[in-house]
Amino acid sequence: MTTALPIRASWREATSALRDGVVKLAEYVATPLVPADYLDLVSPLRSGAALRGRIVAVEPETAAAATLVIKPGHGWRRHIAGQYTRVGVDVDGVRQWRAYSLTSPLDRPDGCITITVKAIPGGVVSNHLVHRTRVGTIVQLDQACGEFTLPETCPAKVLFVTAGSGITPVMGMLRNRDDRLADVVVVHSAPTSTDVIFRSELGRLAANGHIRLVELHTDTDGMLDAETLEELVPDLAERETWACGPVGLLDAMEQHFEQTGRATKLHTERFRPNVLVTGEGGQVSFAKSGTVIEVDGVTPLLDAGEAAGVLMPSGCRMGICFGCVAPLREGAVRDLRSGDLTTAAAGDGVLIQTCVSAAAGACDIDL
């Protein structure tokens, strides 16, 4: 035993030195690319690769919604029920990133994850995912994140208030529920009964006594408001609540919980707004330099940044050389040549040409 330890230690050192040597050699062999560029040709989902997933099935839920079953790469870490993942999908050749709630049970035998997408009218990505996704497609993934989850010690009484695709994170929680979730009420709104995602599964959960389900149809019942909710859930004041749905519903919920002094008992999940309101010009902030300026809708961001003393990369100043490209962290810009709008939500980092782009609302640029 006295000699085994040093031997084992030196063996470990030797193997780690060998591994480093092999990696170094592979880098020499692959330069100016990296070994991963070649490995991606044969095994895009291997461990150590950029996180991706392969779509293995597309299961329709309603006429406008579908569940995508995704086999994630080896690097995927387990998520917590209620969290979302960012999915990067190529639509018409352009990489688009969107966030979708994970709806799968954590212990799926095939190791797959699922997201459930509702096609929004005019939605570039959602329509593509629901109606035009081909099985076998590789999508980009991010590790799951989000705070819209159940706490370690569950409250005795829980209320879920959802509308439309807002049911998706809640379904993620219901499918992963354990004995802790004993007294659950789900109030879910959708335009009509045929628009209710997971309708039969919710019905089964209710029939088996796992949840009390209140299904509302906004086409006939109107939008859910706080008063109606109090009527539907008489013990509302005793329930810790998780709400997910359109902005109007969440605002109403927040207002109600604020007024009743229970703001800490409400958890909400806001998806990105479908329509980004864009004006002419806006406030532009440069994240790295900390400069914030007001810019009109006709001045290229490059000129505006330079005038404000920001160190802007630049080139031809006419939109051909791409020497000025910088990541738009968040916001909206308009291409001065075509009038096209490019938008970015937090974390997107869409690369824009600052010499031909003007602010079309507030923007945050990574310079």
Added chain:
Amino acid sequence: MTVIQKKADNPIAHLSAQDVETLGAELDAIRADVVASRGERDAAYIRRVIDAQRTLELSSRALLLVSLFPPAWLAGTAGLAVAKILENMEIGHNVMHGQWDWMRDPKIHSTTWEWDHASPSEMWKHSHNELHHTYTNVVGKDNDLGYGIMRVDEDQRWVPLNLGQPLWNFVNACFFEYGIAAYDLELGKNWSSRKDNAEFRRQGKAVLAKIRAQMTKDYVVHPLLSGLSAPTTLAANTVANLVRNLWSHSVIMCGHFPEGVQTFEKKSIDGETRGEWYLRQMLGSANIEGGPLTHLMAGNLSFQIEHHLFPDLPSNRYQEIAPKVQELFERYGLAYTTGSLPRQVASAWQKVIRLSLPNGFFDKLKSVRTPTAAVEVVAQLTGTRPPTRERAAA
């Protein structure tokens, strides 16, 4: 050729300022059509080319592990040369132009791409995209006109060093990637200025690091991995790099040097409009005729005119818009310079050889009757001696 502004038969004299702007608007419309229709088909194209190139390079290098066996050497060398050409021409050059940036794929993006070449992408993008594509064929502004080592226009001053330019051009062709690196570094200017130039030293270090990595790969690591086949693999990699250099040099010479291409005066671009910029690109570039394989191997720079008009459009679209562009040339009475690869290469070389001598050297020599007069003419043309008293008085 001489700058267009000094020509007796100025090929754009028939165009009014309004014509030029209308022409510009028509070109904008062609561009807009392509931009609006960019999509999945184009993305699939570049991904297919990249995958094919990487597969070809890997399999060629695998073959070369047993390059002692002559058929393996031949196939491996040919495959590697083709892979290197594709990587530089259809992939590297075009990706670094931002032609595929619209896909928003960080792996196929002008800001992240590094190519199989001695010049680091950052430096190449500056000298090529910003300087050459902005100042195309403006004498004194566009260093691509002869790369600072040759005279390729009558309006460039002749110096005795130009006598050797056919030789320089051949040497440059063989070591083209290093020539480009030295050029991107503005080696001549920076070296002779002897200034303590921190930026130059930083860039110099980057170039040396890049060259070291490239050479280690091709001339040390891959040969050593081949074991007994080390010498033959070394030879194969040398040949592949040489073939790639000669090929890319030829294609690039055809872009701006052949007969028929116009050059421009420095002050002519002051306050240049969008239409005038387009016109300069139309007249300052030349195409190569050929089949699909020629276009692919040329990185579609065989559509140099279309590329210079729209440097950031995907390369697979140049061939599609070429007929529309050519129709514009005809309608506006302009010459669309094009020819087969051998013809254009010959034309470019002819110019390099002709301009190695002072302007009008042969014409003047023809008029000479006596040996002393010949010496006189040579001395005057080359500026090696001041003019004689009689001529100065005259």
